[in-house]
Amino acid sequence: MKTLRQLGERGLIRQLQRLLPCGQCVVVGIGDDCAAVRSGAGGKRGGLLLLKTDAVVEGIHFNRRAAPRQIGWKAMARALSDIAAMAGRPRWALVTAGLRDDMPVRFVEDIYRGMAAVAGEFGVAIVGGETVRTRGPFWLSVALAGEVVRRAMRPRSGARVGDAIFVTGALGGSIAGKHLAFTPRIREAQWLTRRGFVRAMIDISDGLARDLGHVCRESRVGARLTASAIPIALAARGSLERALTDGEDFELLFTTPARDAERLMKAWQRAFPRLSLTQIGVIIRRKGIRLCDDAGRSRPLHEDGYDHFNPSHA
Amino acid sequence: MKTLRQLGERGLIRQLQRLLPCGQCVVVGIGDDCAAVRSGAGGKRGGLLLLKTDAVVEGIHFNRRAAPRQIGWKAMARALSDIAAMAGRPRWALVTAGLRDDMPVRFVEDIYRGMAAVAGEFGVAIVGGETVRTRGPFWLSVALAGEVVRRAMRPRSGARVGDAIFVTGALGGSIAGKHLAFTPRIREAQWLTRRGFVRAMIDISDGLARDLGHVCRESRVGARLTASAIPIALAARGSLERALTDGEDFELLFTTPARDAERLMKAWQRAFPRLSLTQIGVIIRRKGIRLCDDAGRSRPLHEDGYDHFNPSHA
Numbered sequence: 001m002k003t004l005r006q007l008g009e010r011g012l013i014r015q016l017q018r019l020l021p022c023g024q025c026v027v028v029g030i031g032d033d034c035a036a037v038r039s040g041a042g043g044k045r046g047g048l049l050l051l052k053t054d055a056v057v058e059g060i061h062f063n064r065r066a067a068p069r070q071i072g073w074k075a076m077a078r079a080l081s082d083i084a085a086m087a088g089r090p091r092w093a094l095v096t097a098g099l100r101d102d103m104p105v106r107f108v109e110d111i112y113r114g115m116a117a118v119a120g121e122f123g124v125a126i127v128g129g130e131t132v133r134t135r136g137p138f139w140l141s142v143a144l145a146g147e148v149v150r151r152a153m154r155p156r157s158g159a160r161v162g163d164a165i166f167v168t169g170a171l172g173g174s175i176a177g178k179h180l181a182f183t184p185r186i187r188e189a190q191w192l193t194r195r196g197f198v199r200a201m202i203d204i205s206d207g208l209a210r211d212l213g214h215v216c217r218e219s220r221v222g223a224r225l226t227a228s229a230i231p232i233a234l235a236a237r238g239s240l241e242r243a244l245t246d247g248e249d250f251e252l253l254f255t256t257p258a259r260d261a262e263r264l265m266k267a268w269q270r271a272f273p274r275l276s277l278t279q280i281g282v283i284i285r286r287k288g289i290r291l292c293d294d295a296g297r298s299r300p301l302h303e304d305g306y307d308h309f310n311p312s313h314a
Numbered sequence: 315m316k317t318l319r320q321l322g323e324r325g326l327i328r329q330l331q332r333l334l335p336c337g338q339c340v341v342v343g344i345g346d347d348c349a350a351v352r353s354g355a356g357g358k359r360g361g362l363l364l365l366k367t368d369a370v371v372e373g374i375h376f377n378r379r380a381a382p383r384q385i386g387w388k389a390m391a392r393a394l395s396d397i398a399a400m401a402g403r404p405r406w407a408l409v410t411a412g413l414r415d416d417m418p419v420r421f422v423e424d425i426y427r428g429m430a431a432v433a434g435e436f437g438v439a440i441v442g443g444e445t446v447r448t449r450g451p452f453w454l455s456v457a458l459a460g461e462v463v464r465r466a467m468r469p470r471s472g473a474r475v476g477d478a479i480f481v482t483g484a485l486g487g488s489i490a491g492k493h494l495a496f497t498p499r500i501r502e503a504q505w506l507t508r509r510g511f512v513r514a515m516i517d518i519s520d521g522l523a524r525d526l527g528h529v530c531r532e533s534r535v536g537a538r539l540t541a542s543a544i545p546i547a548l549a550a551r552g553s554l555e556r557a558l559t560d561g562e563d564f565e566l567l568f569t570t571p572a573r574d575a576e577r578l579m580k581a582w583q584r585a586f587p588r589l590s591l592t593q594i595g596v597i598i599r600r601k602g603i604r605l606c607d608d609a610g611r612s613r614p615l616h617e618d619g620y621d622h623f624n625p626s627h628a
Binding site for chain 1: 315316317318319320321323326327329330333334348349351353361363365366367368369370371373374375405406408409410412413414415416417418419420422423426427429430433439440441442443444445446447448449450451453455457459461
C-alpha cells in the first residue's frame with residue numbers, strides 16, 4: 001500500500017484536488033496563495049472574499065528553542081503573508097490550537113500574545129477558534145479571511161514575456177531567525193497593486209526558485225535571473241544557493257511591465273526607504289528558469305524546495 | 315507552573331479571550347457557535363459572513379476502528395452543524411490535515427471523500443487548505459465560511475421567559491456510531507428561522523444539559539425540563555442521564571414563543587415527517603436548570619459535559 005512518504009506532498013494534493021467539489025462562485029481555488037470567492041454577504045460590488053488556512057507544527061516549523069511569542073507570531077504572520085500575495089486586506093482570524101495538557105498555561109498565553117501582536121499590527125480581529133487536546137507535537141492552525149477588490153487581485157498567472165522580475169528584501173538563511181519574526185508585506189503589496197505595478201505576485205515561502213517556478217508555470221512563460229543581482233540576506237552568509245532555495249523568506253516576488261520598472265524603483269524608494277526592492281531578472285518566452293552570470297553565460301536552475309512528505313527533496 | 319490540565323479548557327479560553335484583539339465589524343465573536351462579521355466584500359445588504367473552525371484529533375474524536383470516510387464526514391459535518399446553529403448557509407471550506415507520512419494514501423483519500431460527500435450534500439465548495447506533517451496523532455481542521463441574513467440569525471442570548479424549549483431528533487448514545495455519521499441540521503434551521511419560530515438556538519455538541527446551560531446563561535434565564543418528555547435515542551438504551559449529558563448529538567436545541575408552539579409542531583410534521591421534534595420544557599425566570607418528574611417534583615440539573623483538558627469532568 002502506497003504511503004504519503006512515497007507519494008510526496010505535491011502528488012497528494014494533485015490526487016485530493018480531483019475528489020473535492022469546487023463551486024461556481026470560486027474565482028481562484030486550490031493552488032493559489034488564497035482562495036478568492038464571490039460572497040453575497042456584505043457591501044461593496046466587485047469585492048472578493050479571500051480565505052486561507054495555514055498550520056505550523058512543533059518540530060517541523062519551529063523547534064523547542066523557539067520562544068512562544070515567536071511561535072504565535074509566525075503562525076499568524078504566515079497566513080497574513082498569503083493574503084499579502086493576493087494584495088488583500090486581512091480582516092478576521094480564527095485560531096485552532098492542538099495542545100498537550102502538560103503544557104504550561106503561561107506558554108500557551110504567550111503563543112496567543114504573539115498572534116495577537118501581529119494581528120493587531122495589521123488590523124486583524126481574532127474572532128474565534130478552539131483548542132483541542134493532542135498527545136503528540138502541538139500545532140496551531142490559523143484560518144484567515146480577508147477582502148480584495150477584484151481588479152486589484154494579482155494571481156500567479158499574470159506574468160508576460162518581457163516583464164521585469166522584482167523581489168523585496170534579501171533572501172536566504174531565514175532559518176537563523178527571520179522565519180520566527182518576519183513582517184508580512186501587506187502594506188507593500190497593496191501599495192504596489194494600487195499603483196498598477198504588478199502583473200503577477202507570490203510570497204516566497206518555498207524558496208525563490210520554486211516560487212518563481214510556480215509563477216512561470218501558471219503564466220506559461222520562463223525566467224532569466226541575473227545571479228549577481230539576487231539580494232542575499234546576511235544570514236545566508238554569501239551563499240547564492242541558499243538565497244535561491246531556502247524557504248520561508250516571506251518576501252514578495254512579482255513581475256512588472258518593463259516600461260514601468262524605473263518609475264517603480266523611484267517611487268518605491270520614497271514610499272519604503274527601509275526595505276530594499278531589487279530587479280533580479282526578466283520573464284522570457286522559453287520555459288524554465290535560467291541563471292546568468294555577468295559574462296552572459298547561463299545554466300538551467302532546478303527548483304529545489306521543500307516537500308513535506310518526501311525527505312529526499314527536503 | 316500551572317498546566318492546561320489544571321486550568322481546564324473553559325478556564326483557558328476565558329484567559330485567552332482577554333489577550334485577543336476583536337474588531338468593530340464583529341457582530342458575534344468568540345463564544346458563540348460561529349463568528350459573524352460584516353464584510354465589505356460581496357453583494358447583499360444586511361448579509362453577514364459566518365466563520366467557524368472545528369478540529370478533530372485521532373484518539374480524541376475518533377478511534378482507530380473508525381472508517382476513514384466517516385472520519386472525514388464527521389470533521390466536515392461538525393463545522394456544518396455550527397453554521398446550522400446560526401441558521402446560516404454554508405458556502406466554502408478549507409481543510410487543514412496534519413498527517414503522518416506512514417499513512418496509506420488510500421486512507422487519506424477516503425477521508426477527503428467523506429468530507430467531500432457531506433460538503434457536496436449541502437452545496438459547500440472545498441476551496442483550499444493544506445497538508446502538514448505530524449509525528450503524533452493525525453488531525454483535521456475544517457475552516458468554514460457561510461452567509462446569513464442578519465435578521466435571520468439567532469444567537470444563544472435570545473431566549474425569553476415563557477418560551478417553549480424544543481429539540482430535534484433523539485439524544486444520547488452518539489458514541490455508538492451517530493457521531494461519525496450524523497446529518498447537520500442546516501435545512502431544518504433555515505426553515506425554522508425563515509418562519510420566525512426561533513428565539514435562541516444552539517446545536518447540541520456538549521450534551522443537552524450543558525448546551526441548554528449556555529443558552530440560559532447568555533439569555534439570563536433558567537429552564538424547567540420535563541424528564542418524561544426528553545427523547546432518548548435507542549443507542550442510549552433508555553438512560554435519561556445519557557440523553558441529558560452525552561455529547562455530540564448535533565441536534566438543534568431552540569426556544570419558541572409559547573403561543574407559536576402548537577403551530578410549529580403541525581408545520582414541522584408536514585415539512586420534516588422523518589425527523590421528530592419534541593417540546594422538552596419551558597424557559598423560566600429562576601436561573602439554573604430544573605428537571606421535573608410527572609408528579610411535579612423537581613431537582614436541579616447539573617451540567618456535566620466534556621472538558622478537553624480536565625479528565626475529572628470527562
